[in-house]
Structure formats: C-alpha cells, structure tokens
Amino acid sequence: MSATDYGWLILAFPVVGMLVVSLGWRVLPGRTAGWIASLAIGLSFLASVGALVDLQDHPHDERSLVDSAWTYVATAGVDVDMAILIDPLSVFMCLVVSGVSFLIHVYSVAYMGGDRGYARYFAYLNYFVFSMLLLVLAANFILLIVGWAFVGAASYLLISFWYRRQTAVYAGIKAFVMNVIGDVGLVIAAFLLLDETGTLSYAGVFESAGEAFGRNDGTLVAACLLILVGAFAKSAQLPLHTWLPDAMEGPTPVSALIHAATMVTAGVYLIARTFPLFELAPTAADVSAIIATATLLFAATVALVVTDLKRIIAYSTISQIGYMILGVSVAAYGAGLFHLMTHAFFKALLFMGAGSVIGAMAGIQDVDRMGGFRRAMPFTFVTFTIGALALAAFPLTAGFFSKDEVLAFALNRGGGFVVLALVGYLAAALTGFYAFRMVFRVFWGDPVPEARELEGGHVAHGAPMNPMTGEAEDTDVGFPGPEHTVAERSWPMKAAMGPLALLALVGGIVGVPALTDTLETFLEPTFEDSRYIADHPSEGAEWAGLGAGGLIALCAIAVAYLLYVRRPGTTLRLADRFAAVHRFLVHKWYFDELYDAVFVRPMATAGSFGRRVVETEFVQGFIVGGATGIVRAGTSLARTIQTGFLRGYALMLLLGIAALSLYFLISSA
Amino acid sequence: MWFEQVMFFAAAIGALGGALGVVLMRNPFYSVLSLVIHLVALAVLFLLLTAAFLAAAQVVVYAGAVMVLYIFVVAYIGGQDEALRPDDSLVSSFGPLFAVAIGIELCIALIGSGLGALDSRGPDVGPGFGSPEAIGALLLQRFLVPFEAASYLLLVAAVGAVVLARRRRGIPPEDEPGPPAAETLEVRV
Amino acid sequence: MDVIWFLVLSAFIFCIGATGVIVRRDPLVVLLCLELMLNAGNLALIAFARMHGNQAGQVFALVVMVIAACEVVIGLGIIVAMYRNRLRIDVDEMSELRG
Numbered sequence: 001m002s003a004t005d006y007g008w009l010i011l012a013f014p015v016v017g018m019l020v021v022s023l024g025w026r027v028l029p030g031r032t033a034g035w036i037a038s039l040a041i042g043l044s045f046l047a048s049v050g051a052l053v054d055l056q057d058h059p060h061d062e063r064s065l066v067d068s069a070w071t072y073v074a075t076a077g078v079d080v081d082m083a084i085l086i087d088p089l090s091v092f093m094c095l096v097v098s099g100v101s102f103l104i105h106v107y108s109v110a111y112m113g114g115d116r117g118y119a120r121y122f123a124y125l126n127y128f129v130f131s132m133l134l135l136v137l138a139a140n141f142i143l144l145i146v147g148w149a150f151v152g153a154a155s156y157l158l159i160s161f162w163y164r165r166q167t168a169v170y171a172g173i174k175a176f177v178m179n180v181i182g183d184v185g186l187v188i189a190a191f192l193l194l195d196e197t198g199t200l201s202y203a204g205v206f207e208s209a210g211e212a213f214g215r216n217d218g219t220l221v222a223a224c225l226l227i228l229v230g231a232f233a234k235s236a237q238l239p240l241h242t243w244l245p246d247a248m249e250g251p252t253p254v255s256a257l258i259h260a261a262t263m264v265t266a267g268v269y270l271i272a273r274t275f276p277l278f279e280l281a282p283t284a285a286d287v288s289a290i291i292a293t294a295t296l297l298f299a300a301t302v303a304l305v306v307t308d309l310k311r312i313i314a315y316s317t318i319s320q321i322g323y324m325i326l327g328v329s330v331a332a333y334g335a336g337l338f339h340l341m342t343h344a345f346f347k348a349l350l351f352m353g354a355g356s357v358i359g360a361m362a363g364i365q366d367v368d369r370m371g372g373f374r375r376a377m378p379f380t381f382v383t384f385t386i387g388a389l390a391l392a393a394f395p396l397t398a399g400f401f402s403k404d405e406v407l408a409f410a411l412n413r414g415g416g417f418v419v420l421a422l423v424g425y426l427a428a429a430l431t432g433f434y435a436f437r438m439v440f441r442v443f444w445g446d447p448v449p450e451a452r453e454l455e456g457g458h459v460a461h462g463a464p465m466n467p468m469t470g471e472a473e474d475t476d477v478g479f480p481g482p483e484h485t486v487a488e489r490s491w492p493m494k495a496a497m498g499p500l501a502l503l504a505l506v507g508g509i510v511g512v513p514a515l516t517d518t519l520e521t522f523l524e525p526t527f528e529d530s531r532y533i534a535d536h537p538s539e540g541a542e543w544a545g546l547g548a549g550g551l552i553a554l555c556a557i558a559v560a561y562l563l564y565v566r567r568p569g570t571t572l573r574l575a576d577r578f579a580a581v582h583r584f585l586v587h588k589w590y591f592d593e594l595y596d597a598v599f600v601r602p603m604a605t606a607g608s609f610g611r612r613v614v615e616t617e618f619v620q621g622f623i624v625g626g627a628t629g630i631v632r633a634g635t636s637l638a639r640t641i642q643t644g645f646l647r648g649y650a651l652m653l654l655l656g657i658a659a660l661s662l663y664f665l666i667s668s669a
Numbered sequence: 670m671w672f673e674q675v676m677f678f679a680a681a682i683g684a685l686g687g688a689l690g691v692v693l694m695r696n697p698f699y700s701v702l703s704l705v706i707h708l709v710a711l712a713v714l715f716l717l718l719t720a721a722f723l724a725a726a727q728v729v730v731y732a733g734a735v736m737v738l739y740i741f742v743v744a745y746i747g748g749q750d751e752a753l754r755p756d757d758s759l760v761s762s763f764g765p766l767f768a769v770a771i772g773i774e775l776c777i778a779l780i781g782s783g784l785g786a787l788d789s790r791g792p793d794v795g796p797g798f799g800s801p802e803a804i805g806a807l808l809l810q811r812f813l814v815p816f817e818a819a820s821y822l823l824l825v826a827a828v829g830a831v832v833l834a835r836r837r838r839g840i841p842p843e844d845e846p847g848p849p850a851a852e853t854l855e856v857r858v
Numbered sequence: 859m860d861v862i863w864f865l866v867l868s869a870f871i872f873c874i875g876a877t878g879v880i881v882r883r884d885p886l887v888v889l890l891c892l893e894l895m896l897n898a899g900n901l902a903l904i905a906f907a908r909m910h911g912n913q914a915g916q917v918f919a920l921v922v923m924v925i926a927a928c929e930v931v932i933g934l935g936i937i938v939a940m941y942r943n944r945l946r947i948d949v950d951e952m953s954e955l956r957g
Binding site for chain 3: 681685717719743764779794
C-alpha cells in the first residue's frame with residue numbers, strides 16, 4: 001500500500017461512516033451510531049499513520065506524491081483532476097485532524113447521549129472530518145475550494161445543530177455568510193493565479209510563480225491578499241472574526257473540533273501551503289503578520305472580560321490562531337504549525353473540560369455563576385488546569401515550546417517584526433491571565449449549589465433553557481437532550497480527555513529547540529524552497545525567548561491568583577473604575593455594532609425596499625398585474641361578443657361573409 | 670326558346686315570391702305553405718336545367734315529405750303569432766342590410782366575372798343528362814362513398830330525432846300539454 | 859336561358875333566406891329560411907352542372923338535399939323538445955350559452 005493509497009483511505013473512511021450513520025439512523029440502537037462514527041475516524045487516523053510511515057520510506061527529495069483519481073477537465077487552457085497530495089505538511093495535518101477528531105468523537109458519544117438528533121450529529125461530524133481531510137489533502141486549488149466550501153457547510157450544520165434555538169440559527173447563518181465572503185476571496189485568488197500561470201495544481205502554480213510574477217507583482221499581491229481574505233474568514237481573524245464567538249451556540253464537542261482544533265486552522269494551513277506565493281509577495285505576508293498581531297491582542301483583551309465560559313475559550317482561540325498566522329507569515333512555518341498542533345491538543349482539552357463543567361451546571365455557561373468545583377470534579381479540574389497551563393505557555397508544557405518559538409522567530413526576523421513580537425509577548429501575558437481567570441473562577445472559591453449537589457453524588461438538574469437568553473425550551477428534537485454528562489461519570493469522556501492532557505503536557509517534546517527538532521525536520525521537505533529556510537534564530541536566542549515567555553507566563557498566573565483567589569472582588573472594583581474601558585471590551589470593541597450599522601442595516605433596508613417597491617408594486621403590480629390586466633381587459637372586451645343571442649351570431653356570420661367577399665372582390669378587381 | 674324564357678320568368682317569380690312569403694308571413698303555417706310553392710317553382714327551374722331526376726326528387730322528397738313533416742310539427746306546436754315582444758334590437762335593423770350587401774356583392778361577382786361560359790347555355794348534352802339512369806350510375810360507381818356516407822347520416826339523424834323527441838319516463842302525463850288526461854293514449858317508450 | 863340568370867336568381871334567394879334567418883324569431887320560420895338558403899345553393903350547383911355538362915354537380919345537389927332533410931329532422935326534434943319542456947318558442951329566449 002503506497003502512501004497515496006493510504007491517502008484515499010483517509011478520505012474514504014469518514015465518507016463510509018457518514019453514509020452508514022445517516023442511512024441507518026433508524027436501525028442503529030442506542031449509541032451505536034457514535035461508535036461507528038468514531039471507528040471510521042479511528043481507521044482514518046490509522047491510515048494517516050500508515051501514510052506517514054510510507055512517506056518516510058521515501059528519500060528526502062521525493063516526499064511529495066500526487067495521485068489523481070479522475071481527470072475532471074483536460075483542455076488546452078485548464079487541467080484539473082481530482083488529485084490528492086501526500087507530503088509532510090498534508091500528512092501532518094491529517095494526523096492532527098484525524099487524531100483529535102477521533103478523541104472528540106469518543107467524547108461526543110457520551111456527551112450527546114440523550115440528544116434526539118444523535119445520529120444526525122455523528123453524520124454531520126463525519127462529514128466535517130471528511131471535508132477537512134479533503135481540504136488538507138487536495139493537490140490543486142479546485143479540490144481545496146471544494147473542501148473549503150464543504151467545511152463551511154459542515155460548520156453551519158453543526159453550529160445550528162439545535163435548530164429550534166433561534167440564537168443558534170442566527171449564529172449558523174452569521175458563520176456561513178462570513179465564510180462565504182472568504183470563499184469568494186479564495187475563488188477569485190485561484191482565478192487570478194490560473195490566469196497568470198495557466199494551471200491550478202499546487203506543483204504547477206508554485207513552480208511557475210517565479211517566472212510568471214516578479215517580486216511584489218501587483219496581481220500576485222492581490223491574489224495573496226484574496227487568499228488572506230479566505231484564510232481570515234475561515235480562521236476568524238480581524239475583521240472577519242465576529243462569527244466565532246457566536247458559533248459557541250453549537251454543542252461543546254463541535255466547538256472543540258471545528259472551532260478550535262481543525263476548521264479554524266485551515267487558514268493557517270492555507271498560508272503555509274501557498275508559502276511560495278507569499279514569499280514572492282512580501283507585502284501580503286507583512287499585511288498578514290500585522291493583522292494577525294492586531295487580532296491576537298484584540299482577542300486577548302476581550303477574553304479578559306467576557307463572562308460566558310465557552311466564549312472566553314473562543315476568544316482565546318482567535319488569539320492563538322493569530323499567533324499561528326503570525327508564525328507562518330514571518331516564514332516560521334515549522335513554529336507556526338507546531339503551535340497549530342499543540343493548540344489543537346490543549347484547546348480541545350479546554351473545551352472538553354468546559355463541556356464537563358457546563359454539564360455539571362445543568363447547561364448554564366456563565367462563569368459568574370460557577371465556583372468551587374475543585375472537590376466535586378477532580379478529573380475535570382486536573383485536565384482543565386493542564387489545558388490552561390499549556391495555553392498560558394507555562395514552562396515545559398507543549399504550549400510553551402510552540403508559542404514562544406513563534407515569537408523567537410519573529411524577533412529574529414528583525415525590523416518591524418520586533419514590534420509584532422513584543423505585542424505578542426504582551427498578549428501572552430494577557431493570555432496567561434485570562435486562562436487562569438477561568439481556572440480560578442470555576443474551580444476555586446466557595447462551591448456553588450450545583451457543585452455541592454455534585455459532591456453529594458448527583459448531577460444538578462435545571463429546567464431546559466437557552467444559556468444566552470434564558471428563554472425556556474424543551475428537550476425534543478432540535479434542542480439539547482435532557483441528560484447532562486460529567487466527565488467523572490463517563491468513561492468515554494475520560495478516555496478522550498486523558499490522552500489530550502498527556503499530549504498537552506509532553507507534546508512539546510517534538511520541538512525542543514536544538515535537542516529534538518523532530519517536527520521541523522519532518523516538515524522540511526515541504527518548505528525547503530523557502531528563502532528563509534536557513535533563517536533560524538540561534539540556539540541562545542531561542543532559549544532566551546523561551547525563557548522570557550516562561551517568565552511572563554508565571555507572572556501572569558501569579559497576578560491571576562492574586563486577583564481571583566487572594567483578593568476576590570478586585571476585578572469588580574477595577575471594572576467599576578474603568579467602566580468605559582470595561583464596556584468597550586465587553587462589547588467586543590463594538591465590531592458587531594459596526595457591522596450591523598455598515599452592512600446589515602443597509603442590506604435590510606435595501607431588501608425591504610426591494611420587497612415593498614420593486615417586488616410588490618413594480619413586478620407584482622405593474623408587470624404581472626399589468627400583463628394580466630391587459631389580457632383581462634382584452635378578453636372582457638372580446639367576451640361582449642358572446643351574448644348567447646342566436647340572431648346576433650347569425651348576424652356576425654353574415655357580416656363576416658360580406659366582408660370576406662368584399663375583400664376578394666376588391667383584390668381581384 | 671320563348672317558351673323556355675317564359676317558363677323561367679314564371680318559375681323565378683314563383684320562387685322569389687315564395688321566398689318572400691316565407692320571410693314576411695306572420696303565421697308560420699303560411700310560411701310553410703309559401704315554402705312549398707317555392708320548392709315547386711325551384712323544381713321547374715331544375716327541369717329547365719335538364720336535371721329531371723333532381724326535379725322529381727325535389728318535389729317528392731323535399732316538398733312532399735320534408736314539408737309535410739314540417740306541417741305536422743307546426744300543427745303540434747300551435748305556432749303562436751309573433752306578438753311576443755316588440756323587436757327593436759339592432760340585429761333586426763342591420764340584418765337585412767348585410768344580407769343586401771352580400772346580394773350586391775354576389776351579383777357584382779357574377780356579372781363582372783371573367784368566366785365566359787356564364788353567358789352561354791352550356792354545352793349540348795345528350796338525352797340521358799340528368800336522367801335517373803345517369804344519376805343512379807354515378808351514385809353507384811363514382812360517388813359510392815358519398816352515397817353511403819349520406820345514408821349513414823340519415824341513420825344518425827333518425828336515431829337523433831327519436832332520442833330528442835321521445836317522452837321521458839317519469840314525466841306524469843298531467844304535465845304534458847296536450848289532450849286532457851282521461852283521453853290520453855300513453856305510448857311509453 | 860343563359861346560366862347567369864339562374865345564378866343571379868340563386869343569389870337573390872340566398873339573400874332573402876339570410877334576411878329571414880336574422881329577422882324572424884320563431885325557430886320554425888328560421889329553419890324554413892335556412893331551407894331557402896340551402897335550396898339557393900342547390901340551384902347554383904345544378905346551374906353549374908349544366909354549364910360544365912358534368913352531372914357531378916347534380917349528385918352533389920342530391921346529397922345536399924339529404925343533408926337538409928337530416929338537419930330539418932333534428933331541428934324540429936329540438937323544437938318539439940323545447941315545446942315539451944314548456945320553453946317559449948322564441949330564438950331570443952334561448953341565450954344561456956353566453957360568455
């Protein structure tokens with residue numbers, strides 16, 4: 001079995017899983033649908049491992065294998081086939097995606113237990129994994145765009161999974177619309193590239209990019225900027241980020257999978273994959289780095305004040321992806337992708353822990369109403385804290401090695417990038433602070449009633465309601481099920497969270513500078529054409545950067561401990577004193593309001609104008625009504641002839657004959 | 670020759686007179702009789718045109734059978750005089766106008782026609798022209814299909830007439846206008 | 859007599875018949891006028907048959923007579939049915955087939 005065969009298997013297993021679950025949903029008893037779906041992804045992961053092993057058997061220069069299943073178009077101008085590309089980058093992504101997806105599937109088997117849409121959930125989830133793998137394995141822009149669009153669709157389906165909840169539906173629409181904006185950018189970019197280089201496959205485009213475009217060529221910069229539009233929409237960076245916090249309306253495992261570990265990292269993958277283009281258009285790469293930095297700071301500030309547990313984690317995702325994009329924009333590809341991997345581990349872990357806590361709170365997600373779960377939920381507490389440590393880049397955790405490596409590379413590039421790196425360190429401080437804000441708020445302090453109930457031995461139960469608006473619901477199809485699961489009582493959830501916690505702790509081992517550059521060496525074949533491949537910070541610089549990062553993390557955690565444990569209430573007083581700032585941050589820098597005023601309202605007005613005037617009055621009234629009115633008037637005119645009056649008809653006959661004869665007489669004269 | 674012309678004019682006057690009588694007479698019974706006169710005059714005209722068989726058919730079938738049927742029906746219906754409602758509709762005013770217009774157009778067409786043969790008496794025809802033998806031969810040889818079709822049509826008409834005019838079961842004899850119930854001879858179909 | 863005389867006479871009879879169809883209101887008389895028009899047509903047919911020396915015209919006229927007879931039968935049947943159903947025997951009264 002060659003690597004490309006494994007590649008097709010990687011794609012095939014989720015499809016089969018999806019078909020089996022979606023077609024057999026009536027007959028699959030209990031949780032079978034979940035296990036089948038998890039098995040499918042597990043097999044996909046094994047196939048990825050197989051591909052990895054086989055790829056490493058190839059010599060160093062031949063680690064880019066393309067296999068085409070079917071030629072879609074083969075003309076003089078365009079050559080498109082359904083082809084997959086197996087190279088270190090795609091195998092890396094497949095491993096991360098399928099591995100984390102597998103664990104999240106296992107988690108979901110328990111988490112979505114009582115939900116009426118159980119099978120539908122797993123069908124959607126498998127579809128999503130298939131789309132993501134397709135996106136990552138594509139060998140040309142066409143399949144990339146197909147996977148890109150599928151992933152957007154899967155995201156929509158899963159965000160509005162509880163479709164009877166109005167807020168979830170709106171959130172799904174918002175996510176989809178913003179994703180489409182990105183899709184448009186990506187498609188136009190692909191077209192521009194096709195126009196200049198005459199091909200759409202990665203190999204073809206990257207090779208001819210050097211000749212077709214000069215350095216910082218206008219078209220190339222435009223194409224790269226459009227690629228960025230696509231990447232930013234998918235990865236929720238400024239200004240197309242507003243959909244991700246709202247996407248927390250979906251079930252927590254969905255947030256873990258799609259909006260932390262995999263889909264939102266598609267933008268990072270895209271920029272990494274198209275690195276030759278970005279290196280030829282440094283302007284675009286710089287724009288990307290600046291926007292990424294702005295995003296990571298913005299998101300970190302907002303995460304300081306929001307009170308919904310899942311939204312804190314969502315903003316932290318936006319922020320961390322900012323780091324990843326900063327990494328791949330300053331040509332620190334290995335570092336950026338390393339952070340992608342570690343982030344997948346600890347972010348998924350954080351979301352899983354949050355799911356457990358929310359289950360204990362009977363669906364309530366407000367951090368202000370949580371507290372003191374340390375004793376009641378020891379396993380969740382430990383895993384969540386491990387996740388938070390990794391997020392804060394506590395020394396020797398996985399996050400420590402990856403995030404600080406990105407910043408070290410940025411510093412090393414010099415020039416303006418130093419400013420970006422400094423902003424990154426500032427945001428890292430904020431990150432450490434809010435990560436432990438979560439930990440201390442949820443697990444420290446006096447146990448809230450739900451925690452006491454759990455200590456007593458049973459999970460709290462509340463009336464089903466929308467956690468954001470508080471309106472009452474029921475637990476039928478389209479709403480969450482009545483059961484709330486907690487990790488302590490559910491072995492699938494523990495089986496999923498355990499390995500992730502372990503990886504979050506020791507995952508950094510693949511990227512310890514100068515000792516084990518495993519990941520970077522592994523990815524080298526993909527990136528060896530980069531002009532910055534040798535631009536490595538020195539060992540000393542790297543350790544210095546790591547040291548600085550670790551110190552910042554420790555300080556931030558200490559400050560958080562001070563404010564939340566030692567002197568509770570300080571943050572409230574601070575919020576009162578800086579009320580305007582607090583309000584600004586709570587409203588997420590008023591982005592939603594801005595977009596509402598600039599885009600939504602004018603469109604709504606235009607739409608209602610269109611409906612009122614153009615559609616109703618003009619088209620319905622004038623054109624349709626006019627046409628039918630003319631016909632009606634004409635026919636009622638014609639109807640006057642039909643009097644039923646026999647002699648009248650006879651007269652008409654005579655008249656007709658007289659006229660006809662007259663005509664013939666005259667024409668023959 | 671002069672005999673022919675005199676006969677023609679006599680028959681023509683008879684035909685026209687009969688036609689006018691049909692149209693102008695108030696009593697429908699008189700109209701029927703007027704038509705009979707018209708038909709007989711037309712038979713004479715047919716004879717003048719050496720269509721002997723048709724002249725005979727006209728008198729026997731048309732005037733003899735069809736008109737007798739007509740008289741039966743007129744007698745049955747009673748033929749109320751036309752004093753129902755004053756007829757001041759447009760139709761009655763313009764109808765004659767258009768009919769006259771057609772008449773004038775036809776005359777112009779005929780008289781101004783370029784057909785030279787119209788101004789002659791037609792070719793010399795043999796003695797059998799228009800005789801029953803000749804017509805019969807034609808009917809059974811050249812025009813067999815129209816002949817059969819016409820007879821089929823007659824069948825259809827006969828059936829139709831029976832269906833139209835039969836007495837429906839269920840109508841009590843008292844509702845039927847006609848002779849008093851005691852003397853009714855009911856013929857149920 | 860020249861054929862044209864017969865044809866002109868036929869035209870006159872036709873027009874008189876047409877006038878009668880339009881002017882009269884008793885359906886019996888309307889049918890009679892219809893007969894007038896048919897007879898006018900017959901006369902024209904036989905005149906042309908004489909003009910061409912072709913007896914086909916006379917056969918045609920015979921068939922027309924047959925058709926006229928059938929039509930009279932059905933028409934009278936309808937009038938009798940009208941009478942039986944106590945409808946007024948007036949052509950103007952029967953105007954239910956209006957649009």
